[in-house]
Amino acid sequence: MTDSNFIKVYTGNFAVVKHIAMELNTLNINPIIKDQSESAILGGFGGTSAPDFQEVFVHKDELVRATEVxxxxxxxxDS
Structure with missing residues (x-):
């Protein structure tokens, strides 16, 4: 296992992940979006049972600001 400078901060559907990514970009935080289903399809393994499931990662130095957003x-x- 390797150490990473990126931390997963959110897991959810495409629409919310895109909203989060746009807001983070306005603060000059560049998130990494990981799409498990897209990765599986490109790798030839087919889709996943959760096709709308994505993960957002940010650099550990930007964790506090990203978490606030x-x-x-x-x-x-929720409201």
């Missing part, structure tokens, strides 16, 4: 977005979705 994500908490605000998810709070707004």
């Amino acid at each position: 994500i908490n605000k977005i998810t709070k707004d979705l």
Whole structure:
């Protein structure tokens, strides 16, 4: 197992992940979006049981600011 400078900060559907990515980009935080189903299809393994499932990673130095943005977005979705 290797150490990474990136930390997973959110897992969810495509629409919310895109919203989070746009908000993070406005703060000059460049998230990495990992799409398990797309990776499986490209690798020839077919889709996954959760086709709308994506993960957002940010650099560990940007974790605090990214978490604040994500908490605000998810709070707004819950209300």
